[in-house]
Amino acid sequence: MTIKIVKASVLALFAVSVLSAGAYNAQAEKDRKALVDYMMKKFENPLKNRAAHFPYSTDEELKNNMTPVTKVEDFRLGSYAFNKEGMAQYEEIKEMPPYEDAIDAGEELYNNTKGIKKCFPDPAIAGEYPKFDDKKNRVVTLTRAINDCLVANGEKPWKVTKGKLADLEAYFAAKSTEAGKKVDIKIPSKAAAEAYERGKKEYYAQRGYLKLSCANCHVQGAGKRVRREYLSPLLGHMTHFPVYRLKWQGLGTIERRIKGCEKNQGETPHKPGSDWTAEMVYFMSYMSNGLPVDGPDIRK
Incomplete structure (x- = not known):
């Protein structure tokens, strides 16, 4: 009888543990699904949705240049998903992508930089970051993971906005795209959920002398x-x-892009690579969960 009680207790504790672990992303999943629903409805028929979403666009523009979005994965293309003219220009540039040399440079860095291959034995990892490190109690972006690896191997960290780090990330993104990987961000703990919430709060917060939030432009x-x-x-x-x-x-x-967006908001930018930026990226990345990795890419 005692053994049965002990077994039942252990199973109950295990069930609670599993339930709790799975519940940490519950709010994030609600947020993501709401965003998908909002964007799909917004772009399923731009002309029909003019009054609600595009009041300053003409009927001609909405009819002739705004392409209805019917598949959620098309949003990996950014505004080109619904911009017919922009898509034509994008496809023309993609015939000879200007980032190909960067991918080659990134592959060379991957093969010849001390410790990098050991830290990242599989380069198809772009969709797995950011991660939350419970031991360090912080979000680890891919940028941070690369620089942490360099420091651990006696090297100096790289600039987080461009240069070598961007080249290596381009190689990781290219290998992830080639492998058909999808964005797959985890929220494994209460601390991780709190970091996600801080990132979300900052994304929707109005800042700078223009009093704009990221969501004002991108939601x-x-x-x-x-x-x-x-x-x-x-x-x-x-x-x-x-x-x-x-x-x-x-x-x-992405750290470089966020810095530029903050300037456009009329705000003094946070330091690229800071905890603030990392938590913002954590939130943004979770919102793209399930979409195909499609990098590196071109934007205006």
Whole structure:
């Protein structure tokens, strides 16, 4: 009888443990599904949704240049998913991608930089980061993981916005795309869930002298024009970094892009690679869970 009671207690504790572990991402899943639902409904028929979402666009623009989005995975293309003219330009540039040299440089770094191959034996890992490290109690972006590896092997960390680090990330992204990997971000603990919530809070917080949030442009504002360019949606943002921006004439990490967005908001940017940036990236990445990795890529 005693043995039966002990077994029952152990099984009950195990069940509670499994349930708790699975529940840490419950709110994040609600957020992600709500975002997917919002974006799919918004872009399923831009002309029909003009009053609700595109009040400043003309009927001609919505009918002739805005492509309805019917598959959620198309959001990996950013604004090109619904921008017919932009998609044509994108496909033309992709015939001879300007980031190919960066992928080659990244492969050389992977093979010849002390410790890197040991830290990352499988280079097809772009969709697995950021991760939450419970021992260090912090979000580990791919950028941080690379620099942590370098330091652990007696090397100096690389600049987090461009250069060698962006090249190596481009190689990781290319191998992940080639392998058909998808974004797969985990929230394994209460501390991880709290980090996610902080990132979400900052994404929706109004900042800077313009009093804008990231969501103003990339959730509510997704699909609206700023001059000739359409604002891209949060859904899919983290599938394709690092990116080669025509404005930069070079490759940059997500840390570089966030810094530029903060400047555009009229805010003094947080330090790239900071905990603030890492938690923002954690939230953004979870929102793209399940979408195909599609990097590196090109944006204007």
